[in-house]
Amino acid sequence: FYFVPGLISVMFLMVILVYQVIYTYVELFNQKDKALSIILNIFHSWYFTEILIIWGIFLLFYIIVIPIFEGSLIWYIWKKETIDTEVSLSDSISNGLYRFLPLFEYGNLFSQFKFLSMINIYLFCLRFFGLEYAMFLNYIFAFLLVISTIVNILFVYCRFEIVLNNQKALESLSGSAKIAILNLATTARIYFFLFLVNIRVII
Numbered sequence: 294f295y296f297v298p299g300l301i302s303v304m305f306l307m308v309i310l311v312y313q314v315i316y317t318y319v320e321l322f323n324q325k326d327k328a329l330s331i332i333l334n335i336f337h338s339w340y341f342t343e344i345l346i347i348w349g350i351f352l353l354f355y356i357i358v359i360p361i362f363e364g365s366l367i368w369y370i371w372k373k374e375t376i377d378t379e380v381s382l383s384d385s386i387s388n389g390l391y392r393f394l395p396l397f398e399y400g401n402l403f404s405q406f407k408f409l410s411m412i413n414i415y416l417f418c419l420r421f422f423g424l425e426y427a428m429f430l431n432y433i434f435a436f437l438l439v440i441s442t443i444v445n446i447l448f449v450y451c452r453f454e455i456v457l458n459n460q461k462a463l464e465s466l467s468g469s470a471k472i473a474i475l476n477l478a479t480t481a482r483i484y485f486f487l488f489l490v491n492i493r494v495i496i
Contacts, residue, residue, distance in 0.1 A: 360396035365389030367456040388456070395455045398462040403448060406441045408488065446484050447473045 369385040404410055415434045419427060447470045454465035473480045 356397075357393075360393050360400055361386065361389040363389070363452055364392040364396050364456050367453055368392075371457055392456050392459075395460070395462045395465070396452060399451055399455060399465065402462060403444070403451075406444045408438075408441070411438055411441055442484075446477075446480055449473060449480060449484055 365385040365388060368388040369380050369382075372380045372385075405414070411434065415430065418430055418434075422430065448466055450469035450472045451462070451465040454460045454468040455462065458465075458468065460468065
């Protein structure tokens with residue numbers, strides 16, 4: 294039952310990425326007048342209110358539903374493997390709701406370390422500084438991408454620590470890092486497999 298929240302998450306990040314790409318193109322290649330004309334046409338269109346309403350609902354779903362369903366899915370899989378019987382959907386969602394705040398906090402703390410988030414930040418910096426600093430920014434963000442990968446590998450089990458061990462967001466960091474280091478090869482394989490799956494979903 295994580296299909297819809299997962300789809301919303303990917304769509305949200307893709308919308309932000311497309312915005313950054315278009316805005317960067319407009320700034321770097323002096324297409325401001327054309328872009329402004331398109332934006333004004335959208336503002337004066339009859340469906341502008343509907344766009345705002347849909348975007349508001351979409352954003353609300355992304356902020357609230359994603360952590361709840363992540364917690365529900367983790368608890369559901371763990372309970373099903375532990376007791377080897379059918380687990381009710383209502384119990385899973387209840388546990389997701391119970392762990393919403395720490396999962397939400399964790400997501401906010403580490404959302405900037407996601408691959409698409411790093412690309413968004415890179416495009417923003419490229420737009421702000423200009424093409425003449427592109428090579429310098431490439432080196433910086435290559436380094437940051439390595440740091441991001443290390444952080445994601447070390448803290449990949451945080452959500453499990455939060456849901457299964459009833460820990461807070463910051464408390465889960467040490468437990469996740471310990472598990473990741475003790476099982477480094479397995480953790481790295483899982484992380485890069487999930488990374489490739491996410492890339493395939495985007496493509």
